[in-house]
Each structure stands twice: as C-alpha cells, then as structure tokens.
Amino acid sequence: MRFRTVTAMTGALALSLVAGCAQGGTAGAGGGTVTYWLWDANQLPAYQACAKDFEKENPGLDVKISQMGWDDYWTKLTASFIAGTQPDVFTDHIQKFGQFADLKVLEPLDDLGIDDSAYQPGLGANWVGEDGHRYGSPKDWDTVALFYNKKLADAAGLTAQQLNDLSWNPKDGGTFEKAIAHLTVDTKGRRGDEPGFDKKHVKVYGLATGGGGDGDGQTQWSNFAASAGWTYTDKKRWGTKYQYDSTTFQSVIKWYFGLAKKGYMAPLTDYSGGASPANMQVAGGKAAAAFDGAWMISTYYGTKGLKVGTAFTPVGPTGKRATMMNGLADSITKNAHNKAGAKKWVKYLASDACQKTVGGYGIVFPATPDGTNTAVAAYRKKGIDVTAFTKPVADKKDFTTFSYPITNYAADVFALMHPAMQAIYGNGKSVSSLDQTTDQINLILDQ
C-alpha cells in the first residue's frame, strides 16, 4: 500500500516536471508577442526604436527583443531549435545559413514579396536557398577596410593619401608591404624596413593579427585572395567544390602569413579571440593597423585616446581592389510560435521605414539604398568618414566586392579549415597542406 503511494507520487512528480518543461517552451511567445533575437549590442537601441514604430502600426502585436553575445547567440539558438524554444525571428548570418538550410529549421519567406532590386546589389540573392526558396530578408551589409592609428602613421611619415593608394602582389608585397614594414617598430626603435631591425623583439607591429581566418579569411586574407582573382568555390552560390588547393590562393596565403615571419604582422600567438582581437591590439598600441569590418567602426572610433583613420584595401594583381561584402538577414524559424506576427515583423524590418530608422543611429549600413544614405549621414554627423567602406559598393570600376562563401556543410568546412590555417600561420606548415584539406572538404560536399 505504502509502496504504491510512493510510486504514484514519484510518477506524478515526474509528470509535473515534464509538463512544466513543455509549458516553459511556449511561455511568452503566444498571443500577440513576436520574439526576436540579435547579437550586436550596439544595434539593440536601433531595433528597439523600430519595434516601437511597428507596435504603433500593429496594435496588439508586441515585439520582445533579446540580445546576447556572438558565441552565446549561436549556442543558444542551436539549443533552442532542439528544445523547441526558438525565437520567432532571428538575425541570421551567411556563415550559418547553409547549415540551417541543411537542418530545415527555417521558414520560407517567398510570400513576403521581397524584391532584390530594393536592396544593395547581391544582398537579396544570397538568401535564396539551393531549393530556390527565400529564407532571409536583407537587413544590413558590411565591407572590410584598413583601420590605422593616425598618430603612428604620422610618426612613420605616411599620409592618408598614401595609405589610400597602396597596391600589393604576392611576390614582393608591393607598396602595401613597404608601408606595413615601415609602420613596424622594434624595441630599440628601428623600423621594419631599416637595417638591424629585430623581428624577434617588436614593439609595434605594422599589422594586427586576426587569427588564421578559418575558411573565409573575412578580415584577414580574403581581400588579397580576391584581388588576385581567386574565388572560394566553383560557383557564386551553392558551389560544390572549394578552391583552397589553387596555386593562386596558396601563393597569397604564403605571402600573407609570411608577413608574420618577417615580423611585420603580429604572430598567431598574439591573437586570442576573447582577450586580444585585432581592435584591442590597435587600441593597446601593439599594432599600427588592422583589417576589420564596418561593424567595428563605432568600436574603433569610440576607443579613448585613439585617433583612427581608415583606408581602402590595396590594389591587387587584377588591378582592382577587393573587399568582402557581407550582409545579414532576418529569418523566421520553421516552428515559430507566432508565424503570422513574425512575418509582419520581418516585412517591417525589411522596409525602408525601419531601415532608415536603424540607419539614423549610425552604427551599421542598412540594406536599402535610402537606409545606407541615412547611415552615411549619421556617421558624418559623428565626424566619421566611411568612404573606405561605401565606395567599394558604389564604384564597380576600381573595386570588386565578393560574398561570404555560401555552400552546404559550412560547419564542416569551418571545422577543417580552422585548424588547417592555424597550422600554416602558427606552426609554419606548408601551404600545400591545404591540398589535402580541400580534398577532405570536397569529399564531404560530394555526399
């Protein structure tokens, strides 16, 4: 008798726990609430302003925004797909798009009537999956340029004009390498291009390290590889072969990581994503310049005691400058709790009205041309010239922009390329080792 009571009570307890979990999953998402996740804290106020306008236009709908840092964001998002606690709408990145498409966790957005021509070129098309359905609405874009410490550039006698007019090649590095060498100073005050320079005891590196760059090299080697005429895959989107085994690519990588061997670029050991990303190396006076993305503009210009300038990426062997143009999007999750509300919110996020509101904060370039112009004006008001980021998009004669690689099995590509590039950069492994890595990657893509 007593035994049965205990069993019944245990069972009841277990059941109530399970029921409690299930309830937790839907709490806060029902009714007129749309949940929205983003990772960039700088952008939170801008989207809160958008949400306010949206709620005014749509009485009864309430947007609940959650912001968390980049790493936590993806971990939590992954977990939420599994647990069924996913947000209705989330900020999506091309790097993850392929994987989410594989996992079929995204809702097609074909019925939102998104017109590619309403956005900056290329941004809309990137979010159409291999199956021909749209899974993201263009939100913003960024390019990469050279940030430099003005004081250190002045001390080296390099003008803004000179830094904006650099060129490079994989043989001798061109004027770009000369400038970086000249910006490098060892502990005894000798510059990188002066006799007796001690590459083992460098006080200020010409170029900060952003790590090995994994499979994309967005803020590391991508502009060099692209201006040498190389492309990531055999096709613009949803390619089936990666081309890390190309001799052009490998010659670029050999030269680029060779800058560290010469003492002009900080070694891999100076890089740690958590403690010392490129901007911290510039802020701390350990590096004179760094390639970084437009999303970092406010961070660099907001660093106390640092006077920053920006310059275009150098002209490459193709005679053009290249920079990665990457765009974020808003995606709706397949099992969104409030799909109807989510679609309305995404449509609003993609509208000129919201994108101009966001642009007005001067923290990011919205995807619509009007939104972009509002952002440029807002930056100007803060005294920041963003030409180094916007001109590559407008001027197709001198510049090439290229997209982040979009393929299936993106997570596997990362898992293989991350250590492979570190081994070349940090351990001096031969660039030809990328042949084998490429074979492994392409084998996975062939599945």
Add this chain to the structure above:
Amino acid sequence: MTVASSSPPSRLPLDGVTEARTKPRTSRAGAREGRGDGRLAAVFVAPAMLGFVVFLLWPTLRGIYLSFTRFNLLTPAEWVGLDNYVRMVHDPIFWDSMKVTVEYVLINIGVQTVSALAIAVLLQRLTQSAVLRGIVLTPYLMSNVVAGIVWLWILDTQLGIGNEIIAGLGLDRVPFLADETWAIPTIALINVWRHVGYTALLLFAGLQAIPNDMYEAAKVDGASEWRMFWRITMPLLRPVLAVVLIMTVIGSFQVFDTVAVATQGGPANATNVLQYYIYGSAFGRFQFGYASAMSVALLVVLSAITFLQYRLTRAGQSDLG
C-alpha cells in the same frame, strides 16, 4: 539491483546444483523472511534508481544506439550500421585528439597526484590549522569556467599580467595558451591548480585513518620522516590513493570546460581533447551519430583503464589490520 538481506548466507544446496560449485548469497528461506524488508528497501532505493535509469542508464543505451545511426537531432535517426566506427578508425583527428587527451591526463594526473600527496602529508604531519586546510581548498570553490577565463587573461601573450611580469624580468614573453607546445601543459597545470586542494583533502582523510601509534612506534625505533613516509604512509594509504586515482583519471579524461574557454581546441588542434572534439562534432556539426560513436569509444577506454587501475592497485583490499 540486489536487494539487501539481513539474514546470513545459509548452506542449503539448490536444486540440481552441487554445494561445492555454488555459494548462494541468499537462501530461499532467507528471502522469504526478508521480503518485508525488501519492499521497504525498494521504496528507499526507488528515487535513486529513477535518477539512475532516467539520467544514466537510458541515455547510455540511447547513446550506444545512436552511435549506429546518422542523426542530426532535428530529423529522425537513420541506421548506418558500423559506418561511424569505421570512420572513427580512419579519422586522423580522432586519433590525434586521443593522443592530446592522453598527454593531458599524464601531465595533469602526474603533477596533481604528487602535489596533492605532498600537501596532504604536510597537512597531517606539520599543522592542525583548519584555516590552512581551508585555504588549500579555495581554488576548488571556483567554477572551471571562471578559472579558465581568469588564467586566459593572466597568461595572454600581449596583455596578460603574467606575461607583463615575465617581460618585466627581461625575459621573452611566453605564449602559454597560444603555442602548440605550451597549450596542453598549461591547461593541465591550470586544472591541477584548481583540483589539487580537493585531491589533497581526500588523501588527507585517508591519512587520518592510519593509526598514529604506528608512527610513534617507528619514531621509537628511530625512523626518519622520509622512511616513515615510504614504509608506513604509502602502503597504508594505497587503497585510498587508488580510489582517488581512479576518480581523478576518469575526471581528467573528461576535460572540457577549460579547453572550451581558454583555447577552443586550438592552436591547430593542439588542445583538441576528445570531449571537445565530441562536443564540436555534435553541437557544431550536428553529427550526433558520429559523436555518439566517439563517446562509446571513450566509455570503453575509461572502463578498461578503471578496471586495470583497480586490479593493479588492489584498491579493494587494505593492508591495515
């Protein structure tokens, strides 16, 4: 599950089985007598049993099943037979991470056990201070993640205070966590720092069980502290030391959080310990089937090592009394 019985073993032969071949633990008569107690025992064991089945037995069985499938967690698992195991045997990254893990365990357990033993003996032979015992345990009160982050900042090549001190002394900065050669020893030592106090406390408890009169008798005979350590402390501490070793080796093989926080398996897979590789395969690449296969491999390795340790150190027997 065996049900505890209060009745002593009887020597009644079982049907068809000769007495010489069997030594029944419980006779039928004894079982009948103990049935009332058995029910009560079941009630007491039930909550723990429920936890064991739900959180350990079922996940283990399911993990073994999943190791024979291709599974991404969001769509149904697909049976692939031994494919995951074949892939594992041919996966150089798996073997490399196994090597890295073993290297970590050797450094971690080696340094930790020797230091913990030294601290425990010093605590027992030199001081009675509870404050000192408390201080030894302090790092253990910190979470692994916090310890990892704190050490990551202290040891950062350019900005860390540890390297500032090294540079201040006129020496070259050491990329503790960013260099292939240094990374694993550094992580092993960070974890020694965190766990040595706890391990020392366990050994200290074992030392307390050694009767003091043995030391007194040895002293009368003129034995030195060094001789007493080798002739009294070590032999009598052996069962406790063995259990502590088994526990710490298992824990050491499962190193994950410090790596996840400090190096993320890098540079160039130099700290890609097995648990981290399993995690990355499962939650980064959604290859839950392959990750399960590697987990099963880890389970087999750990079971074998534990069994060997148990046998070699005779952990179940004591030399005392």
